[in-house]
Each structure stands twice: as structure tokens, then as C-alpha cells.
Amino acid sequence: MIKPNQKRWSRVKRDYELYLFLLPIIILYLVFRYYPMYGVQIAFKDFSPSQGIWGSEWVGFQHFIDFFNSYNFWPIITNTLSLSFLSLLFGFPAPIIIAIMLNQMLGKKYKKFVQTVIYAPHFISTVVLVGMLNIFLSPNSGIVNHVITLFGGDPILFMADEGWFRPLYILSGIWQETGFATIIYLAALAGVNPELHEAATVDGASKWKRVWYVDIPSILPTIVILLILALGNIMSIGFEKAFLMQSDLNYATSNIIPTYVYEMGIQKAQYSFSTAVGLFNSFINVILIFTVNRIAKKMTETSLW
Amino acid sequence: MNQLLKRKSRGDAWFDIINYILLTIIMLLVLFPLYFVLIASFSDPNYIYSGEVWLFPKGFTLDGYERIFGDSSIWIGYANSILYATLGTLIGVAVTVFAAYPLARRNLVGKSAIMWFLLVTMFFSGGLIPTYLLIKDLHMLNTIWALVIPGAGGVFNVIIVRTFFQSSIPDEMWEAASIDGCSNTRFFWSIVLPLSKSILAVMVLYHVVGFWNGFFDALIYLNDESKYPLQLVLRNILVQNQVNSGMMIDVESYAAKMRVTELIKYGVIMVSSLPLLILYPFLQKYFVKGVMIGSIKG
Numbered sequence: 001m002i003k004p005n006q007k008r009w010s011r012v013k014r015d016y017e018l019y020l021f022l023l024p025i026i027i028l029y030l031v032f033r034y035y036p037m038y039g040v041q042i043a044f045k046d047f048s049p050s051q052g053i054w055g056s057e058w059v060g061f062q063h064f065i066d067f068f069n070s071y072n073f074w075p076i077i078t079n080t081l082s083l084s085f086l087s088l089l090f091g092f093p094a095p096i097i098i099a100i101m102l103n104q105m106l107g108k109k110y111k112k113f114v115q116t117v118i119y120a121p122h123f124i125s126t127v128v129l130v131g132m133l134n135i136f137l138s139p140n141s142g143i144v145n146h147v148i149t150l151f152g153g154d155p156i157l158f159m160a161d162e163g164w165f166r167p168l169y170i171l172s173g174i175w176q177e178t179g180f181a182t183i184i185y186l187a188a189l190a191g192v193n194p195e196l197h198e199a200a201t202v203d204g205a206s207k208w209k210r211v212w213y214v215d216i217p218s219i220l221p222t223i224v225i226l227l228i229l230a231l232g233n234i235m236s237i238g239f240e241k242a243f244l245m246q247s248d249l250n251y252a253t254s255n256i257i258p259t260y261v262y263e264m265g266i267q268k269a270q271y272s273f274s275t276a277v278g279l280f281n282s283f284i285n286v287i288l289i290f291t292v293n294r295i296a297k298k299m300t301e302t303s304l305w
Numbered sequence: 306m307n308q309l310l311k312r313k314s315r316g317d318a319w320f321d322i323i324n325y326i327l328l329t330i331i332m333l334l335v336l337f338p339l340y341f342v343l344i345a346s347f348s349d350p351n352y353i354y355s356g357e358v359w360l361f362p363k364g365f366t367l368d369g370y371e372r373i374f375g376d377s378s379i380w381i382g383y384a385n386s387i388l389y390a391t392l393g394t395l396i397g398v399a400v401t402v403f404a405a406y407p408l409a410r411r412n413l414v415g416k417s418a419i420m421w422f423l424l425v426t427m428f429f430s431g432g433l434i435p436t437y438l439l440i441k442d443l444h445m446l447n448t449i450w451a452l453v454i455p456g457a458g459g460v461f462n463v464i465i466v467r468t469f470f471q472s473s474i475p476d477e478m479w480e481a482a483s484i485d486g487c488s489n490t491r492f493f494w495s496i497v498l499p500l501s502k503s504i505l506a507v508m509v510l511y512h513v514v515g516f517w518n519g520f521f522d523a524l525i526y527l528n529d530e531s532k533y534p535l536q537l538v539l540r541n542i543l544v545q546n547q548v549n550s551g552m553m554i555d556v557e558s559y560a561a562k563m564r565v566t567e568l569i570k571y572g573v574i575m576v577s578s579l580p581l582l583i584l585y586p587f588l589q590k591y592f593v594k595g596v597m598i599g600s601i602k603g
Contacts, residue, residue, distance in 0.1 A: 012414050017489040018407035022419060025404040025458045029426065032455040036431020036439055053438070098331065104324050114332045116586055121335060123581045125518035127536045128574050131543025132338060135570050141563075143341060146356030179335060183596045207320040240521055244544050265434040266525060278432035286428055 043276040056272075063276035072260065080256040084237045087170050088230055094178040096223060099185035100211055118179025130244040133172055134159060160249040169245060188222040189215060221300075228296045228303070232289035235281055257281045339582075346370070346571035350564035353571075369572035372552040372565070379576065381531060382538035389534055390516035393453035397512045398505065400458035401466055406493055408463065409470035410479070423460050433525075440526060451526035452516075452534075462508060465599045469504040470497065507595035510588055517581060535577055542573055 012019070038053070043063060045056040067073060098118070105111040121129075136142045137158035145155040158164045196214045205213065239258035246254040257277065265274030297303035345353050349364025357363055373379055407413050408420060431439075436455070445451040474497055482492050498505070520536035527533060541547045548566050556562050 008414050011412070015407075015410075015413060015489065018410065018413055021403040021407050021493070024400050025423070025463070026419070028400065028454070028458055029423065032436070032439070033426040033430065036435035037429060039431050039435030039438060042435065042438075053435075098328075101324055101328055104321070105328065106321065114328055116589060117332050118335050119589065119592075120339065120582065120585060123514060123518075123585055124578055125520070125536055125539075127518075127520055127539045127543060128578055131539065131570060131574055132342065134543060135567060136338065136341075138567075141354045141356075141567055143356070150356075175335065175338075180596075183593055187597050206314060207317045244540065261433055266437065271434050271438065275432060275434040278434065282430065282432065289428065 040275060040279055042272050043279045045272060047272040047275075059272075063273045064280060066273065067277055067280065072255070075252065076255055076257055076260055079253055080235065080237060083166060083169060083242070083256060084234045086166060087173055087237070088234070090170055091174050091177070092227065092230060094174055095181035096185055096219075098178060099182040099189060100215055102182060102186060103189040103215070104207065104211070115179070115182075118182070120179070121176040122180035124176065126240040126244060129172060129176055130241060133168060133245070137168075159245070160247065162250045162252040162254070165245065165250045165253040169241065173241070184226065185219060185222060188219040192218040224296065224300050228292055231292045233285075234288055235285035342571050342574050346568070346575045348568075350568040353567055354564050366568075368565075369568040370576075372554075372569055373572045373576055375554075376549050376551045378530075378533075378538050378549055378551075379535075379573070382533055382535035385532060386517060386535040389449060389452050390513050392449065393457075393516045394509055394512040396453050397457045397459075397462075398508045401462045401508060402498075402501075402505070404458055404463050405466035405470055406497060409467045409474070411476050423463060427460050437525060445526070447527055447529050447532065449532070452522045456522070461599065462511065465595065466501075466504055466508065469501065469598055474500060503591070503594060504598070506591045507598070510591055511595060514581065539573055539577055543570055 042053055042056065044058060044060060045053075046059050047053065047056045051057075102111060102115065105114070124132075137144050137156075139145055139155045139157050144158070149155060156164070158168060192215060196218070197210055200210045200214055235257070237256060237258065239262065242254055242256050243259050243262065246259055258281075261274050261278045261281070264270045264277065293303050341358075344360075344362040345358055346369055347362040347365055347367070348358045349366050350369075352358050352363040404423075408416060410416070430436075440446055440451050440455065445454075478496065479492055482496060487496075518536065520534065520540060523534050523537050524540075527537070542549075546566070548569055552569055553562060553565065556565050
């Protein structure tokens, strides 16, 4: 009789080629993803390049305490949280609404054309997007301020105003990503059983009622899954756009955890402190993901794992 | 039944009219900024400055484009971006597809352990600084390799490709082939890959767009300007307002300088986005496909 272990081993031997296929990704992950996790210990050390990660001296939670006590702490936390919550609040419903509207369009050609146009900004780079904001909102030559002065208003220094940072960040995000995000909801809407619509029509339901009582309940599971994903990513708001939009003049609202990590770590070479800030952020993020997933599982029986 | 669905009540007719009007407005709101950049890049900067350009280019000129293409930094950026995108896509797609193939097989020993090994990195990571220090220790700073190797084989892409393999290449196919004496490698090259052209197209597109539009890694890891990809060159012009002196030949007054700078900005946006915007309507279906496959939970 063959022992199960032997059987396993012979299967491994038989499939040795498959393990060779996996070799590149395993090596890449060990080096570039797992080794940096080992490097995270510098958050608890006073890292000096000459002594290396292992040789540097332990300082415990000193860098975390320094961060909590710094005058930057609360502004950064508030900025990060408000920026992501507001983005979610305004950005999340937009593609759902537009997908439902698109789904109601009768003309196939026009529908396709609208889709092609609203997907397009997704392919524009962040640098170009921020560049467009800069030139459109320029106080003396930008088209937006031309419109404002046309109606008798005074030009606004949008990009240099801390009060405008969040609205601009969020609105430009909606402009860029809403169209592309409709794809998933359109797919879900395409899967709605047509008999439900027919039955509702027979019962005299108007289009509006069919959207409300047939379409929306049918795509609710998709909405929940995407909402969990979005909530779980609250702390991992992107670096690129905030960094590019940031200036000394809007620093009060644009200084968020990722830009702060970059500033302290890369620009000021405070490796240990910056790593501690980043680690604190990941820590909260992981807690968030697990909490949100658990709540979702209990309430809707839909979860990520 | 169909008759019934077609017959519209007055409320439904209004619903349709309002729906069309709203969607048309939304579409124009998305389209106008892109269109405006296009017409502004061909207009006399004086008219842009005074706010006279709205729907059509005014004072048609190619001056901006002449200055942009006369400057070497744009060409260097273009060449670098093409190089990084090509190399990065080759490495990235290869690693992803190689990894996805074994993971799609139902009874690979240790499959779930390997899957977890990959998935864990979605929740935990070393973060910016430890990764930076590693790249530095490996002497990869200021080299192409820092841009194209560390991020290769992202978990999401592996899952998308794996899901595709699982649904379009059933295990029975492999069993049949292996009875005929086909090896795993041969099966991969002569059966799996030819049947997976659409997912390969999706992966190539994702990678090309990512490399073409990315600038963060270049910002951190490169300091030699001759190695800058296009996006970093653009950042200097668009965000930091540093237009090369080479582009400013024969511009005398400060005011004129400001105006030409604006014109150059509209121009570089077109020049950098054009390759993707031209290709995009043709490639749209692949992206849509990619999003769809990605949304099927693996």
C-alpha cells in the first residue's frame, strides 16, 4: 500500500515543471515583499545605514510616541480620514447612479458613444490630471476663472487655497474614475432577470418604480462587496494625486499620511520615524479591513472571505 | 408581452427624456475638458489668456508643438517611457502568467499555501522606507530595474489570469493531453497560451497603461534626468512650472513667457496622452473584459 505522504511526494515530482513556473514569483515576493517586512523592525530602532537593519539599536516605541506627540499628528489623521471618507461619500454612489441611467438608454449606438467618452479619463495619468487642474484653475488664464469673472465674480486662487484642496481632489477623482467604475454595475444590471421587469410592467410599474424595486435590489450584493472593499481601503488613500496637488499654501489640508511618510522618509531621510508612521497606518488599515469584513458577514451574509 | 413593454406611459416618456438629457450633460462635462486641451494647444496663447477660446481654436498655431518637439527632454522622456513600458510589460506579464498557470490546476500539492503566500502581501507590507532601503542595498537605485522588477506579478493580476485559466481550460483537457504523453511545459506553450490570447491582451494593456502613466517609482528611485520617464518630465512642466529654456527661444518679455508656457502645457498634455487616447477606443473592449473577469471572485 502507498502511504499518502509518498503519494504526495510523487505528485510533486511529477509536477516539478509547475513548481519551476512558480519559482520567479516566489523569489520576487521573498525579496521584494517579504524582506521589507523584516525591515519594518527599524520602526522600533534607531536605524543607521552603517550598522544596517539588524545592527541598529532598539528604541522600542519611541518613534511612535514622538509621532503621537508631534503637533502634526491630529491634523494628519484628520486630513487623511476626511479626505477618504468624503471621497467615498461622494464618489461611491456616482457610478451606481450613472450605470442605472445608462442601463435605461434605448439607443444602442448613442449609449456606446456615451460609454466610450466617460471611460476615457481613466486612461489619463495623474500628472496630466493635476496639470489640467493647474491650467484650468489658474487665476489669470484658466477657463474656470474666465467663467467666474464673466459672471462678475472675482478670480479664485483654487490651487493655492487650503479650503479648495478637498473639493478639487474629490471632484477630479469623480471626473476621472466614475465612468470606468460603471462597468462592474453595468455587468450586474445585465444579469437582472428580464421576467422581473416584465412582471412589474404587467402590474403597471413605471420605469422609475422598476429601477427602484427591481434594478437596485438586484445589484445590491455587488454594491455591498464594493463598499466593503472601499471601506477596507479607507487608510490607503493614494499618494500620487495628493502629492502632486500639494504646495506650501494648501499644506494645512493636503498633508496626509502617505505624503508625510514620503516627506519624512525620502526627503528628510528620517528612516525609522517614517517607517513607524507607515506601520501605524497599515496597522489601522488591517484592523479596519477585518472589522468591516466581519460586520458585513454578520449583516448581509456577503463578505470577502 | 413585448407590445406591453413597448407601450409607454407619459411618465415613462418623461423618464426617458430626462435620462437622455442628464446623460448628455454628464458626457459633455467629461468630454469638454479633454476637448478644450486639444483646441487650446492649437490656439494663439494671447486668446487663451484673454479667455476667447471656447469651442474652436482661435489664432491657429503650431508654435507650441514646434517648441515641444524641438526640446530634447520630451524625446528622452518618450524613449525612456517606451523602454520601461516594454521591458516592464514583458517581465510583468511573464511572471503573472507563469504563476497563474500552476495555481489554476485543481490538484497541485501546496497550492493553497502558495496562494496564501501571495495574498498575505495584500494586507501586510514593509512600506515605503524598508522597500527603498532594500532597493538601495541591492544597488538598484537609479537603474531601470528598480522600476520594472519589484512590482512584477501583482496579486490581483495573478488572480484574474488564474480565474480565466480555470474557467476556459478545464482540467479534463490537461488529463487528456497528459495521457497522450504531453508534458506540463508543452501543454502550457501549445495549448494554454494559444487559448488565452484575450487575457494576455488584457494583461499587456494593464501593464502598458500602468507603466506609461506611473511616476511614483521613478520619482523615488531615479535621480539622473536622462533616465526620467515622460511622466516625470511632464511633472516638471505641468506641476512645477519648469519649462526648459530650450523651449523658450526668442521669447523676450515676462508676459509673453507666461503665455508660451501655457501653450506648451496644453501641448505636452496632448503629446503624452495621445498614444493612449488614440488606441483606447480600439482597446476598450479588452479593458471592459478585464474588469469583468476581475469581478468574478476567484
